[in-house]
Amino acid sequence: MKNLLLLAAAYAVAGNAWGADAAAGKEKAKVCAACHGENGVSAAAEFPKLAGQHYDYMVRALTDYKTGARKDPIMAAQVANLNRRDMQDLAAYFASQPGLALKY
Numbered sequence: 001m002k003n004l005l006l007l008a009a010a011y012a013v014a015g016n017a018w019g020a021d022a023a024a025g026k027e028k029a030k031v032c033a034a035c036h037g038e039n040g041v042s043a044a045a046e047f048p049k050l051a052g053q054h055y056d057y058m059v060r061a062l063t064d065y066k067t068g069a070r071k072d073p074i075m076a077a078q079v080a081n082l083n084r085r086d087m088q089d090l091a092a093y094f095a096s097q098p099g100l101a102l103k104y
Helices: 002-017 022-036 055-067 073-079 084-096
Strands: none
Touching: 022 073, 022 084, 055 073, 055 084
């Protein structure tokens, strides 16, 4: 039973990214660079750093912008023409980028 729970947990973490294409996401992310920086590392404090962000979080955030559950007129316009696969590819790309180390 313990092994089954470990397997289920591993699938839950990795399974969502199956089928997403980080290389395609890199191509699609070119428009994101204007605000979020190349490779998702923004130089401006008002734009979040996307590099190293969790895949599931990115898909959820993009989906929420598209549905209006998250409010931001700039992001709403950016995601308006994205489909589910586009969002998954973008999330896979940004998740694959090295994130910034937190300083404590």
